[in-house]
Amino acid sequence: MVDGLFVEEDAKLIKKILLSQHVAEDTLYWPYSTSGTYSCKSRYRFIKEEEELQLNSQTPPICHKKVWKEVWQMQAPPKIKNFLWRACHNVLPTKQALMRRKILEDPICERCKMAVEDSLHAVWSCLELDIVWADQEKWGFRCEIEFTCVRELLSWMIEEGKSLELLAFMAWTVWNQRNKVRLNLQAYLLYQVAEETAELLAQYRASTKASDMLVRSHEIGGNRWRALQVGFVKVNSDGAAYKVEEIEVLAARKALSFAHELRFQNVILKGDVLGVILALK
Numbered sequence: 001m002v003d004g005l006f007v008e009e010d011a012k013l014i015k016k017i018l019l020s021q022h023v024a025e026d027t028l029y030w031p032y033s034t035s036g037t038y039s040c041k042s043r044y045r046f047i048k049e050e051e052e053l054q055l056n057s058q059t060p061p062i063c064h065k066k067v068w069k070e071v072w073q074m075q076a077p078p079k080i081k082n083f084l085w086r087a088c089h090n091v092l093p094t095k096q097a098l099m100r101r102k103i104l105e106d107p108i109c110e111r112c113k114m115a116v117e118d119s120l121h122a123v124w125s126c127l128e129l130d131i132v133w134a135d136q137e138k139w140g141f142r143c144e145i146e147f148t149c150v151r152e153l154l155s156w157m158i159e160e161g162k163s164l165e166l167l168a169f170m171a172w173t174v175w176n177q178r179n180k181v182r183l184n185l186q187a188y189l190l191y192q193v194a195e196e197t198a199e200l201l202a203q204y205r206a207s208t209k210a211s212d213m214l215v216r217s218h219e220i221g222g223n224r225w226r227a228l229q230v231g232f233v234k235v236n237s238d239g240a241a242y243k244v245e246e247i248e249v250l251a252a253r254k255a256l257s258f259a260h261e262l263r264f265q266n267v268i269l270k271g272d273v274l275g276v277i278l279a280l281k
């Protein structure tokens with residue numbers, strides 16, 4: 001069963017786990033707290049430790065405040081910002097990271113089978129990704145400059161006045177493609193990544209523009225906060241992802257079913273994607 005469900009190397013590791021002599025229920029265990037229970041505090045501590053480990057191995061130090069600011073200010077869904085931030089701190093579950101945590105024994109990249117897979121290698125420098133970053137006008141510097149980590153790459157791009165959005169979307173797609181391939185799921189082929197990403201970025205920008213127009217039309221119309229009529233409640237819904245409309249519809253549905261659960265009879269729904277609000281009307 002283990003062989004059927006997991007890739008060979010994971011199955012090998014799983015089979016090495018000693019089983020209890022007694023019949024016992026399986027439990028979830030978070031290894032970064034003494035009690036084994038997950039908490040935000042222990043996750044924060046774990047990420048900080050990883051960050052320090054990474055910083056200590058870097059010379060010269062990179063101005064990370066600036067990178068931090070640019071990443072959080074860029075026009076991208078939160079999950080992509082979050083992904084880039086994790087790549088910057090080298091805390092993506094790459095083969096190198098999994099080996100450091102003693103989950104895998106082999107840190108070599110499965111695409112090229114030539115180098116250790118850290119965050120930079122996984123999304124940027126692997127030779128197999130040449131086809132992804134082939135647009136010389138945009139990414140010509142990839143062959144000219146050797147970076148040591150994702151943060152150094154971002155820092156250089158910021159210094160050069162280059163936008164981070166496209167890089168963030170591309171790296172995110174590459175990372176997801178890698179995960180899908182590992183899990184034998186249907187995935188883009190590498191030569192399709194650049195084109196598909198450009199389309200996704202365009203879709204995201206179009207949805208953001210529609211939301212901005214809605215906000216502006218509210219501002220122009222002097223639509224300020226007003227106290228609700230007695231007996232009404234307002235539910236706010238919001239979602240963030242590539243397919244913004246889809247997520248916004250799900251968020252709206254969740255908000256309405258929550259209001260229903262609380263037995264509110266008169267509800268005003270507030271969302272920020274024009275198309276979704278109009279469709280619900």
Ligand SMILES: [Zn+2]
Binds near residue numbers: 112113121126128
């Ligand atoms: Zn590789």
